[in-house]
Amino acid sequence: NIKAVVSQPDKPVGRNKVLTPPPVKILAQQNHIPIFQPKTLKNFSELPDVDIYIVVAYGKIIPKQVLNRPKLGIVNVHPSLLPKYRGPSPVQSAIAHQEKISGVSIMLLDEKMDHGPILAQKEIPIARNETTSSFFRKVIEIGAPLLVESVNNFAAGKLQPKEQNHKFATYCQLLKKEDGKINWRNNAEEIHAKIRAYNPWPGTFTVINEKIFKIHDAKISENKLPPGKIKIENKKLLIGTAGPALEILSIQPAGKQKMQAKDFINGFHYLDGLIIS
Template sequence: MRIVFMGTPDFAVPTLEALIRGGHRVEAVVTQPDKPKGRGKAVLMTPVKEKALEYGIPVYQPSRIKKDEEFFHILEEIAPDAIVVTAFGQILPERILNLPRYGCINVHASLLPKYRGSAPIQWAVINGDRESGVTTMMMDVGLDTGDMLETTVVALDEKETGGSLFDRLSTAGGELILSTLEKAENGTLLRTRQPEEGACYAGMLDKALGKINWDMEAEAIERLIRGLNPWPSAYTSYEGKTLKLWDAEVVSCDEAKVTPEAVNGQIVGVLKDSFLVKTGKGCLKINELQLEGKKRMDTGAFLRGYPVEEGTVLGE
C-alpha cells in the first residue's frame, strides 16, 4: 500500500519500522513540529522524524493540521491508500479522515473502549490492571471512538512499569498494523463498533500526579511508583529535597517499629539495604530511589551515604 504515517514519540517508531519492513510504500511521514528541550533549549527532532530521515522519507510538520490548506493539498497529491496514525498528537479533520481509500487507521495502546485518550499505558499499571494491549481502529471525529478492527492482548507482569509496558505495547502495535492492513487490502477486515459500557478516558500525565500521598494504601502507592516509572516519576520529600522513588514493594509492618503515635509517611524501620515507610494501610519497602541532585541508586547505596533515622517523616 501507499501509506502516509503520522506519529511523534518513541512509541510510534516501531509501527513506522514495521510498515517499511512489511513492504509498504511510506510516501510521507507527518509529525509534530520540533521543539526546544533541556536547559540549553536546543531544538530536537521528534523520534519519528529522526527515523523517517534515516530511511529518506519526506517529513511534514504542520503546527495546526486542521487549518493547513497547503498540507491538505500535499496529501491529496500523494493520494495514500491508507493513513496510519500512532500517537501523533493532533486531531485529524474530517476531510483528512475521508481522504484515503482504506481510511485512517489508528494504533492505540489499550484494549478499547477502556483508556481512550493520551496516557493509557501508565494508567493500566497505576490502576492494577492484569492485562492491557493494542487496538487498531478506524478513526472518526471523536477521541479514540472509532470502530475497532483488531486487538492484541498483553498480560502485565507483577513488576510491570510504565516504561516496560510502553516498550512491549509499541512492539505489539508494529506487528498488529501489518495484519490489519493485509486484511483491509484483501477485504476481510471486520469493523466492530465500540460499546460505551466500560469506556473511560486516560487523562494526560503531569508531574503533580507523582506526588505521593502517604495516606493511600501501600499497594496503591507501589502501583503509582511503577506506573510513573520512568516519567513523570513518583516522588516525596526528604529533609527538604525531592526524593524520587523508583522501586518499592508492599510488606507487612510486623518487622517495623510502628507505635500508636506513628504517622503515615514515617520511616518505621531501617534495614541494611532498604527502609520501611508507614502508609494508610501496610508498609512500603523502598528499594531504589533518587535524591534531588543525585543519581538513581539502590537504597543500600543511599543509606551508606545518608544515615536515615527511624521516625523521620517523608513529605514534610
C-alpha cells in the first residue's frame, strides 16, 4: 500500500527548456497517489508515517532525520554488487574497468554512502559489447522483482539484513563531461570499454583541429596504427591506439547529428592521415 511518492522537482528539458515532470510523478498522478517534490529534504515534514521508505535513483543525500522516520528503515536499490562500486556511477565504472560480472543490491540506508546492510543481491553478467544503457535495462528487469520480494520478506520478518564486508569496499565518482575525453595512447580495449561505459552519459569525445567529435560506437580492429592516427580505407574510419586500432562506427561532429562512419567519411575525408594530439 503506497502512501505517497517523493520525487525531485520538475526540470527544464531540451532546447526550449520545457518544464518536464519526472516519469515517477506522472505514474503517481495516474494512480492517484500523493506526490511531493521538495527542493530539499532537510526541513521537509510532510512525509507520512509509514513502515518503510523505498529509494530508487533519488539523486540526493537523505538527511539523518529522514533516515530515522520509517519504523523498518529505508530500502535502496544499488546497481552493483556491494561493497564494490559504492557511489554515483557504479555501472559506468564496472564496464569501464572491464568487469565480467556486476549486479544489483537491495540494501538498507544508513548515514554513510552505500554502506548499509544488504537484504538481497543478484549477479548480472556484463556482455562483451555492453553499454551502460543496456546494462541498466537488465538491472530494472532483475532488480524490480528482487526489490518487491525483499521488501515483502523483510517486512514480514523473514529476511535479516546482512552487514557488508567493508574492507572490500571500492568507490566510484560522479562523472563530468570532461571525463569522456579519449586518450588515444591508451590501449584499444580500455578505450572501447570507456565508449560503452559512457553511453549515454557523459559520452566520449575526441578533439580534432580544435573541434569536438563525439564517438558513439566503435569496435576493435585488426589493423595497427600509431596512437591517434586517423586512417580512412575501404570506407572504414580507423584511429590508432597503443594496441590495435579502433574502427569508429558512429560519430557526431560538433553542431551536427550523429552519423554512421561511411557518411562521415564523405564529408571529412580530408582528415585521413591526421594525428590527433
